[in-house]
Amino acid sequence: MSTFPQSExxxxxxxxxxxxxxxxxxxxxxxxxxxxxxxxxxxVSGVSDASRRRxxxxxxxxxxxxxxxxxxxxxxxxxxxxDDALPGLVAGLAETGAVRPGQLVVHTSGRYGARxxxxxxxxxxxxxxxxxxxxxxxTPVDVQRLAGCSFGVTAPDELRLAAxxxxxxxxxxxxxxxEESRPLYHAALALGANHLVTLVAESMELxxxxxVEAPDRMLGPLLGAALDNALRSGDAALTGPVxxxxxxxxxxxxxxxxxxxxxxxxxxxxxxxxxxxxxxxHGLLRPELAEDLLGVLAGGTDGTRGSEGETR
Numbered sequence: 001m002s003t004f005p006q007s008e009x010x011x012x013x014x015x016x017x018x019x020x021x022x023x024x025x026x027x028x029x030x031x032x033x034x035x036x037x038x039x040x041x042x043x044v045s046g047v048s049d050a051s052r053r054r055x056x057x058x059x060x061x062x063x064x065x066x067x068x069x070x071x072x073x074x075x076x077x078x079x080x081x082x083d084d085a086l087p088g089l090v091a092g093l094a095e096t097g098a099v100r101p102g103q104l105v106v107h108t109s110g111r112y113g114a115r116x117x118x119x120x121x122x123x124x125x126x127x128x129x130x131x132x133x134x135x136x137x138x139t140p141v142d143v144q145r146l147a148g149c150s151f152g153v154t155a156p157d158e159l160r161l162a163a164x165x166x167x168x169x170x171x172x173x174x175x176x177x178x179e180e181s182r183p184l185y186h187a188a189l190a191l192g193a194n195h196l197v198t199l200v201a202e203s204m205e206l207x208x209x210x211x212v213e214a215p216d217r218m219l220g221p222l223l224g225a226a227l228d229n230a231l232r233s234g235d236a237a238l239t240g241p242v243x244x245x246x247x248x249x250x251x252x253x254x255x256x257x258x259x260x261x262x263x264x265x266x267x268x269x270x271x272x273x274x275x276x277x278x279x280x281x282h283g284l285l286r287p288e289l290a291e292d293l294l295g296v297l298a299g300g301t302d303g304t305r306g307s308e309g310e311t312r
Contacts, residue, residue: 016104017042019074020059021067021089023051025136026108027080028058030170032143034076035059037169043070054138071098076166079107087116094119106130106166110186113154113179128163129154129182132172133189147171152185154178199271202264209260235282242272243279245289251296273297 016039020027023046031041044055045067052064071077071093081089086109093099101124105117110131117127131152136142151172155163164174177185200223207215229237241249250272257265276293279285285293 015039016076017074018076018078019070020044020055020078020080021070021093022046022079022081022085023055023064024080024082025054025138025142026132027078028055029136029138029142029146030078030080030108030132031062032058032140033146033170034166036143039076039169042073045070050138058140058143067093068096068098071100071103074103076104077106079105083109083111086112090117091119094123097123099123099125102126104128104162108132110152110189111183113177113182114156115179126159126162127155128159128166130163130167131177131186132170133175135193148173150175152177152182154182198267202261202267206257206261206264235278235284238275238279238282238284240275242275242293243284245285245293247289247292247296250293254296269297 016034018031018034018039018041020031020041020043023044028044031044035041041059041062043065044059044062045065046052046055055062055064065073067089079086079089086107090107099105099120103120103125105120105125106128107117108131109116109129110133112129114121114127114129117125117129121127129152132146133150133152134142134145149172151167151170151174153160153163153167153174154177160176167174200219203219204215207218212218226237241253253268254265257268273294276285276290276297280287280290
């Protein structure tokens, strides 16, 4: 029995045979989403025990095969391996002769556009770069989260409509990214999503050290509101002691972090400097308050205004 119920299966027969090379967290979820749209997963490759279990859970009954065998059975191939492994995989598949003319070959790397697929293009395949801008858990919830998820799409002009159609079938929203912009696009996503996890994890650890029993419950509403405000208003949503120019408070923060969590000081200072720069540029931080604040962030600790003796 399939993990994911088929919607009106008699009215939506399978159209493309789908194969997955790399049964990490992404590939099986995308194949399961394509299955819901009427396509037919036919083969998966995976090396680790975890990837094999994941494939069996998300794509029950789909055989686990070697990559070349996956391509032999598939009309649409999803290459869902780590970024650094993708060029070598593409070159190797092209060299084996496993790629067929007219075969759709899709990779899900954020870093690369369609050009990394040039070896399979020369073999007659149709190259598409479809990157879901979402974090994956490797569980069925990922398929649900694809609804409304933006995909970074890069493909030859003649395949643009086909690429966008596949994204829509998976429940996503296509966003066209130029080939030369893919590295910047990926860096932006990593800056926002990956670093957010680090910031939240460090914040939770510090709250536990401060005696908070349920830091997740405390942070949830605060971070949810901050994220919503930032997405709606950008830099106008900046709040807190840095944006206000409270140098004394920031100095106290730095002192406490040095005493209790010295490994977090560099990150705090770097983010505070970036916040101060943005607050100044957008008129939120008054220039007369910025001098002492920037002094603290440059290594000072007392937050004192030299001529007035005023502590912020």
